[in-house]
Amino acid sequence: MKKHTLAARVEQISPFQVMAVLARAKALEAQGHPVIHLEVGEPDFSAVNPVEAAGVQAILQHQTGYTAATGLPELKQAISDYYASRYHVKVAPQRIIITPGASGALLLMSSLMVNAGAEVLMPDPCYPCNRHFVMQVGGHPTMLPTMPEQDFSLTEQQVKDAWQDHTAGVWLASPANPTGAVLSKEYLASMWRTVASLGGHLLVDEIYQGLVYEGEDFTALSLSDDLFVINSFSKYFAMTGWRLGWLVVPEWAVEGATKLAQNFFISAPSVSQHAAIRAFQTDALAECEQRRQIFSKRRNVLLAGLKSLGLPVIAPAQGAFYVYVDVSEITDNAMEWCLELLEQEHVALTPGADFGVAKAHHYVRFAYANDEDKIRQALSRIGRFMKVNAA
Numbered sequence: 001m002k003k004h005t006l007a008a009r010v011e012q013i014s015p016f017q018v019m020a021v022l023a024r025a026k027a028l029e030a031q032g033h034p035v036i037h038l039e040v041g042e043p044d045f046s047a048v049n050p051v052e053a054a055g056v057q058a059i060l061q062h063q064t065g066y067t068a069a070t071g072l073p074e075l076k077q078a079i080s081d082y083y084a085s086r087y088h089v090k091v092a093p094q095r096i097i098i099t100p101g102a103s104g105a106l107l108l109m110s111s112l113m114v115n116a117g118a119e120v121l122m123p124d125p126c127y128p129c130n131r132h133f134v135m136q137v138g139g140h141p142t143m144l145p146t147m148p149e150q151d152f153s154l155t156e157q158q159v160k161d162a163w164q165d166h167t168a169g170v171w172l173a174s175p176a177n178p179t180g181a182v183l184s185k186e187y188l189a190s191m192w193r194t195v196a197s198l199g200g201h202l203l204v205d206e207i208y209q210g211l212v213y214e215g216e217d218f219t220a221l222s223l224s225d226d227l228f229v230i231n232s233f234s235k236y237f238a239m240t241g242w243r244l245g246w247l248v249v250p251e252w253a254v255e256g257a258t259k260l261a262q263n264f265f266i267s268a269p270s271v272s273q274h275a276a277i278r279a280f281q282t283d284a285l286a287e288c289e290q291r292r293q294i295f296s297k298r299r300n301v302l303l304a305g306l307k308s309l310g311l312p313v314i315a316p317a318q319g320a321f322y323v324y325v326d327v328s329e330i331t332d333n334a335m336e337w338c339l340e341l342l343e344q345e346h347v348a349l350t351p352g353a354d355f356g357v358a359k360a361h362h363y364v365r366f367a368y369a370n371d372e373d374k375i376r377q378a379l380s381r382i383g384r385f386m387k388v389n390a391a
């Protein structure tokens with residue numbers, strides 16, 4: 001065997017383009033330039049106080065060993081109760097598999113449902129790691145181009161036309177990254193009927209659940225017990241570094257998912273699990289709701305600002321904390337535009353190329369995980385940048 005040869009599958013993974021933006025932002029900051037970060041895909045809040053206190057308590061009480069492979073029964077029960085009280089859906093706790101972040105859930109999902117050579121359909125643009133997880137198990141992600149006029153969502157016709165014997169399923173997200181688009185219940189119900197009739201699985205990534213500002217905040221689990229849902233403590237609960245998420249599977253997949261979880265993770269982080277139980281109590285949820293309102297205000301500021309800059313936001317971006325903006329009137333190379341904006345005005349954005357290929361060079365993602373003042377400042381800097389460079 002050749003020395004220093006990585007497995008071929010590593011070659012298939014492209015590094016995030018935003019890393020070049022981040023590296024340059026860091027260098028500018030080291031020179032004393034104040035960079036406004038609108039590229040970061042994580043809340044600018046920490047976990048709410050009661051959750052942090054519960055985490056400290058768990059450490060002091062030495063609750064630091066492995067837990068059951070699919071998670072602490074109390075946490076699974078708390079999530080099941082949350083689905084019942086907030087979304088009026090019955091989800092048996094044993095169908096909930098606690099994972100190290102939604103990332104762990106995506107790894108579990110791809111291993112559970114995608115054979116080598118099988119195809120998974122997903123919208124372009126979407127969360128970049130989805131296609132990489134599918135590739136890692138030998139599957140083929142097929143990214144189908146979407147349009148802002150249709151909320152960047154796949155049409156049923158696209159799914160039917162692309163479906164082949166070896167197609168395993170469809171992976172969607174709502175609210176979505178990078179577009180902030182929220183799928184309607186009618187849309188998902190109809191898509192589920194189509195996918196089920198074709199004999200495939202449907203995965204809905206609901207990691208931004210709760211962060212909805214327009215439209216209905218619901219769960220796809222209300223449509224059927226037979227589809228797969230991913231969620232996480234990273235976004236609504238602002239616990240990115242605690243590395244905790246979950247996968248809801250149909251009853252018939254529980255045993256398989258359990259076997260994989262045992263082997264992949266032994267268990268999700270135990271301190272995080274003990275702390276997360278506390279996230280579902282009224283005071284903690286009230287704090288999360290206050291934060292949602294803060295995000296909502298920032299969204300209004302950003303959308304209004306983009307409009308006054310003449311940057312079109314066609315899809316309404318009803319959820320998450322992202323707006324995906326068409327910059328094709330200004331540039332044919334969104335990556336270069338991002339780097340130039342950073343250089344001249346010290347505003348960091350994420351280029352569309354991280355999320356797909358179709359028209360990606362015409363888009364940039366704004367994340368409003370930064371305070372209102374910073375968003376206003378960034379907008380005025382972008383306005384100046386556009387004026388100077390149009391001249």
Ligand SMILES: Cc1ncc(COP(=O)(O)O)c(C=O)c1O
Binds near residue numbers: 101233
């Ligand atoms: C759509 C989507 N799914 C999954 C993840 C992974 O999140 P985590 O592993 O922190 O739960 C992210 C992270 O940004 C995301 O945007």
